[in-house]
Amino acid sequence: MLSEFDIIRTCFEQQGLAATPGDSVIRGIGDDCALIKVPANKMLAFSMDTLVADIHFPAAAAPELIASRALAVNLSDLAATAAKPLVFTLGLTIPEASQPWLEAFAAGLKAMATEFNCYLIGGDMSRGPLTVTIQVQGLVDDGLAILRDGARPGDRVYMTESLGCAALALLMFKGKLGNVLPQEREIMNNAFYKPEPRIGVALALARFVSAGIDISDGLLADLGHICEQSKCSARLNLSRIPLHPLMEKYLGREAGLTKALSAGDDYELILTVSAANEPLFLEAAGMLPEKVVCIGEITEPDAAHAVSCVDESGKVVSSTLTGSGGYMHFQGDD
Amino acid sequence: MLSEFDIIRTCFEQQGLAATPGDSVIRGIGDDCALIKVPANKMLAFSMDTLVADIHFPAAAAPELIASRALAVNLSDLAATAAKPLVFTLGLTIPEASQPWLEAFAAGLKAMATEFNCYLIGGDMSRGPLTVTIQVQGLVDDGLAILRDGARPGDRVYMTESLGCAALALLMFKGKLGNVLPQEREIMNNAFYKPEPRIGVALALARFVSAGIDISDGLLADLGHICEQSKCSARLNLSRIPLHPLMEKYLGREAGLTKALSAGDDYELILTVSAANEPLFLEAAGMLPEKVVCIGEITEPDAAHAVSCVDESGKVVSSTLTGSGGYMHFQGDD
Numbered sequence: 316m317l318s319e320f321d322i323i324r325t326c327f328e329q330q331g332l333a334a335t336p337g338d339s340v341i342r343g344i345g346d347d348c349a350l351i352k353v354p355a356n357k358m359l360a361f362s363m364d365t366l367v368a369d370i371h372f373p374a375a376a377a378p379e380l381i382a383s384r385a386l387a388v389n390l391s392d393l394a395a396t397a398a399k400p401l402v403f404t405l406g407l408t409i410p411e412a413s414q415p416w417l418e419a420f421a422a423g424l425k426a427m428a429t430e431f432n433c434y435l436i437g438g439d440m441s442r443g444p445l446t447v448t449i450q451v452q453g454l455v456d457d458g459l460a461i462l463r464d465g466a467r468p469g470d471r472v473y474m475t476e477s478l479g480c481a482a483l484a485l486l487m488f489k490g491k492l493g494n495v496l497p498q499e500r501e502i503m504n505n506a507f508y509k510p511e512p513r514i515g516v517a518l519a520l521a522r523f524v525s526a527g528i529d530i531s532d533g534l535l536a537d538l539g540h541i542c543e544q545s546k547c548s549a550r551l552n553l554s555r556i557p558l559h560p561l562m563e564k565y566l567g568r569e570a571g572l573t574k575a576l577s578a579g580d581d582y583e584l585i586l587t588v589s590a591a592n593e594p595l596f597l598e599a600a601g602m603l604p605e606k607v608v609c610i611g612e613i614t615e616p617d618a619a620h621a622v623s624c625v626d627e628s629g630k631v632v633s634s635t636l637t638g639s640g641g642y643m644h645f646q647g648d649d
Numbered sequence: 650m651l652s653e654f655d656i657i658r659t660c661f662e663q664q665g666l667a668a669t670p671g672d673s674v675i676r677g678i679g680d681d682c683a684l685i686k687v688p689a690n691k692m693l694a695f696s697m698d699t700l701v702a703d704i705h706f707p708a709a710a711a712p713e714l715i716a717s718r719a720l721a722v723n724l725s726d727l728a729a730t731a732a733k734p735l736v737f738t739l740g741l742t743i744p745e746a747s748q749p750w751l752e753a754f755a756a757g758l759k760a761m762a763t764e765f766n767c768y769l770i771g772g773d774m775s776r777g778p779l780t781v782t783i784q785v786q787g788l789v790d791d792g793l794a795i796l797r798d799g800a801r802p803g804d805r806v807y808m809t810e811s812l813g814c815a816a817l818a819l820l821m822f823k824g825k826l827g828n829v830l831p832q833e834r835e836i837m838n839n840a841f842y843k844p845e846p847r848i849g850v851a852l853a854l855a856r857f858v859s860a861g862i863d864i865s866d867g868l869l870a871d872l873g874h875i876c877e878q879s880k881c882s883a884r885l886n887l888s889r890i891p892l893h894p895l896m897e898k899y900l901g902r903e904a905g906l907t908k909a910l911s912a913g914d915d916y917e918l919i920l921t922v923s924a925a926n927e928p929l930f931l932e933a934a935g936m937l938p939e940k941v942v943c944i945g946e947i948t949e950p951d952a953a954h955a956v957s958c959v960d961e962s963g964k965v966v967s968s969t970l971t972g973s974g975g976y977m978h979f980q981g982d983d
Contacts, residue, residue, distance in 0.1 A: 341692055345878065346797050347729035347862060348694035350789070353687035358675055360682035363784065365740040367777030395681035406699040406740065406782040443701030444778035448740040450697065455684070463680050528681060544679065 326417040327405075327435055332425045334402050334434035339454075343402075349436040351402065351452070358460065359401075360453045362392035368445035372508075373488065378416050379423030380508035381447060386427040388531065389451040390512035391582040395529040397461040397521035398453030400433035400514065406448035408441045431514060459521045466526035466545035466587040470613040473596075475513050475583040476606040478534060479562035479575030480506035492565055499561055506559075510582035516605050520586060523596035527586045533577045535622050535635055538585055542613075542620040545587075551576075551611040554627045576624070587613055660751040661739075661769055666759045668736050668768035673788075677736075683770040685736065691788045693735075696726035702779035706842075707822065712750045713757030714842035715781060720761040722865065723785040724846035725916040729863040731795040731855035732787030734767030734848065740782035742775045765848060793855045800860035800879035800921040804947040807930075809847050809917040810940040812868060813896035813909030814840035826899055833895055840893075844916035850939050854920060857930035861920045867911045869956050869969055872919055876947075876954040879921075885910075885945040888961045910958070921947055 327333065327344070334343045341350040353359045366385045368374035386403065393400050405424070409416070428434050433451065484507035486492050487500065495503070517527070526545055528537045534556070542549050553572060562571035575581075586607070588596045600607040614623075623634040661667065661678070668677045675684035687693045700719050702708035720737065727734055739758070743750070762768050767785065818837035820826050829837070851861070860879055862871045868890070876883050887906060896905040909915075920941070922930045934941040948957075957968040 342794070342796065347726040348696045348732060348787070348794075350692045350694050350730070350794055352692055355689045358684045358686055359693060360684050361738070361771070361786075362682045363738045363740050363772050363782075365742055365773045365775050365780075365782065367742055367775045370775060370777050392681040396684070398682060404695070404697045404784060406697050406784075408699055408701055408780060437695070438697050439699045439782070441699045441701045441704060443704050443780060446699075446742060446777060446780050448697075448699065448773070448782040450738060450740075450784050452695075453682070460676075460682075460684055462676065 326414070326421045330418070330421045330425055332421055332428060332435045334436045339401060340436060343436045349402070349404070351436070353454065356457050357454045358457060360393060360396045360398035360455050360460065361450055362389055363448060363450040364389050364392070365446060365448040374445055376508070378420035379426070380504070382420045382423030383427045384508045384510070385447040385449050386424055387510050387512055388582060389449045390427070390431055390433065390514065391510065391529040391531070393451055393453040394513045394517040394584060395461060395527055396453070396455060397459055397517040398455040399518060400431045400451060400453045402436040403428070403433055403449055403451045404436060405438035407438065408443040408446040410442065410445060412442070431512065461517060461521050461524050461527035461586070463526055463528055463541050464544040466541050466547055466613045467589065468547055468613055468615045470525050470587040470589050471593060471609050472538065472549060472551070472611040472613060473586045473588060473607050473609050474530070474534070474557070475516055476608060477557040477559040478530070478581055478583065479571055479578065480559040481510065481580035482574055482578030483559065483562050483565060485580070502561060507580060510580070512582065513584045513605065516584060516603055516607065519599050519603055520596060520607070523588060523592040523599060524586045525589055525592070527584055530579065530581045530583050530585060532579045534585070535576050538622050539620065539635055541585065541587065542616070542622060545613070546620065547616045548614045548620055549611055549622045550614050551622060551624045553624050553632065555608065555610045557606070557608050660748070660755045664752070664755045664759055666755055666762060666769045668770045673735060674770060677770045683736070683738070685770070685786070687788065690791050692791060692794065694727060694730045694732035694787045694789050694794065695784055696723055697782060697784040698723045698726070699780060699782040708779055710842070712754035713760070714838070716754045716757030717761045718842045718844070719781040719783050720758055721844050721846055722916060723783045724761070724765055724767065724848065725844065725863045725865070727785055727787040728847040728851040728918060729795060729861055730787070730789060731793055731851040731861075732789040733852060734765045734785060734787045736770040737762070737767055737783055737785045738770060739772035741772065742777040742780040744776065744779060746776070765846065795851060795855050795858050795861035795920070797860055797862055797875050798878040800875050800881055800947045801923065802881050802947050802949045804859050804921040804923050805927060805943050806872065806883060806885070806945040806947060807920045807922060807941050807943050808864070808868070808891070809850055810942060811891040811893040812864070812915055812917065813905055813912065814893040815844065815914035816908055816912030817893065817896050817899060819914070836895060841914060844914070846916065847918045847939065850918060850937055850941065853933050853937055854930060854941070857922060857926040857933060858920045859923050859926070861918055864913065864915045864917045864919060866913045868919070869910050872956050873954065873969055875919065875921065876950070876956060879947070880954065881950045882948045882954055883945055883956045884948050885956060885958045887958050887966065889942065889944045891940070891942050
């Protein structure tokens with residue numbers, strides 16, 4: 316059997332996944348620590364996410380898909396902060412060091428790493444239950460980080476399209492959708508395993524935004540995090556939520572929306588924008604390939620910093636005050 | 650049951666474990682990313698280590714000991730690079746969210762964090778098999794990082810005292826030492842669960858050192874890493890190895906040495922020093938509370954960048970060319 320060192324070298328370094336030393340990367344893989352330089356006018360942003368087999372993904376999933384999801388959900392945190400991806404570290408725990416599995420895993424990482432120009436700079440590999448921990452590091456200009464605590468009453472709430480496809484994928488994995496067309500299966504698979512970190516959107520719009528977050532726990536829960544940290548509340552206009560067409564097809568608009576509002580894993584961005592910045596925001600957003608839609612507004616805080624949902628007539632139909640939202644694990648009961 | 654967010658807040662933030670915002674820490678726990686500034690004349694060093702239950706520690710070990718070991722082995726990587734600890738992130742996977750377990754775990758982290766002034770800045774918590782991943786971030790002055798590739802033939806090889814106590818602890822855990830005195834048990838427990846990261850030694854001696862590494866895989870293996878990356882070989886004088894007195898007591902000098910040379914987990918530093926720098930190195934080392942002893946020298950490279958061991962008469966008694974070294978897992982067979 317290959318040693319730990321051989322495995323790391325063969326599967327990760329030699330597949331072109333390792334960060335190339337340069338202005339920022341002083342030392343990559345192979346020493347006790349990696350070393351990087353951060354320009355004087357920038358901050359280093361970092362985020363760590365762990366994916367556990369049979370909690371966050373099926374253990375039997377294709378290794379390249381596990382890898383792409385693990386890196387994508389981390390890159391999404393950089394997007395939520397408007398940080399440009401720089402390097403990542405990988406803590407990989409695997410039951411056995413299977414060369415084909417590791418090569419496929421590395422290939423999945425490589426594809427995502429190449430797309431976002433974010434390469435491997437170190438980590439650790441252990442034997443044990445399949446678990447993938449990634450920490451991404453990114454650079455953000457001083458003063459331009461998108462944070463959760465900057466939303467103010469009157470700000471508009473925007474999100475990138477669309478909501479619900481990852482939740483639908485979970486239903487499909489559990490065999491609850493019946494017959495699914497091959498092209499639909501691919502769309503849902505990609506939504507779950509290759510969510511698109513909205514780096515480009517965030518970098519283009521950061522200067523016009525008052526607060527933001529990525530949707531990992533669910534739209535209601537994550538907008539709730541903004542409300543809590545910004546000490547305000549929010550009102551969502553349900554008719555404006557960009558529900559994914561497949562969710563609408565399989566569950567219908569109402570049931571699909573109910574599901575999508577509290578389901579995580581979509582990794583779209585929520586961005587809040589002041590009325591004053593909205594024209595510039597919309598002008599910049601109009602140049603992007605991604606669609607960014609207004610779904611509500613930030614309001615004066617109620618006691619619970621709650622998110623209320625209103626229908627087309629403006630009538631409140633639900634509120635997180637009465638309990639909803641939150642993240643649904645893969646092993647969840649529905 | 651507490652939600653993920655409640656748990657993190659209660660057990661980690663409110664126990665004084667969270668990094669305080671300041672010149673370096675712009676944002677700590679609670680946003681999508683943590684944000685830090687790195688001074689213009691410094692580099693950020695980082696290292697990630699994963700500890701898996703029943704591989705790297707017994708699953709039933711006291712949570713505060715699991716925590717202290719997890720942070721210590723990471724801080725030791727900063728020591729090996731001569732980086733001053735700054736902040737750490739924690740990826741914790743636990744089978745169930747037990748409040749007492751988490752509080753004890755947080756207390757163990759807090760004690761080590763306080764000692765080394767390195768606080769929590771973010772992370773992720775999941776349900777799953779018990780696994781602890783920590784990434785430490787530290788600051789190192791430009792040009793003063795200790796690396797593995799700077800050793801040159803003629804350099805002396807030094808190490809901090811002492812070797813073998815962690816390996817002896819593993820034998821004790823397996824019941825192979827027979828009756829052990831309570832104070833000996835404590836010494837061995839501490840060697841395994843609270844190894845002392847040699848941060849002070851590294852910061853004091855970095856400017857005189859040509860290369861270095863911490864002993865996590867074993868003295869032979871880790872000196873081998875220096876040889877490989879510095880493209881040289883090394884000769885160890887066995888009579889000079891500072892074998893831990895308890896190892897000598899329980900296994901005898903020869904068997905104890907054989908065991909200790911290939912056992913990991915001691916987290917002492919190996920430092921190489923040129924003859925020209927040796928007087929200043931020794932002067933600085935003499936001011937430290939820790940003992941640093943010369944155990945051999947770097948030699949011209951042989952084909953395998955091997956580490957040879959010689960006895961007092963200078964006779965070669967073993968060599969990594971013939972196979973030895975390496976890391977022994979907790980579940981290992983001896």
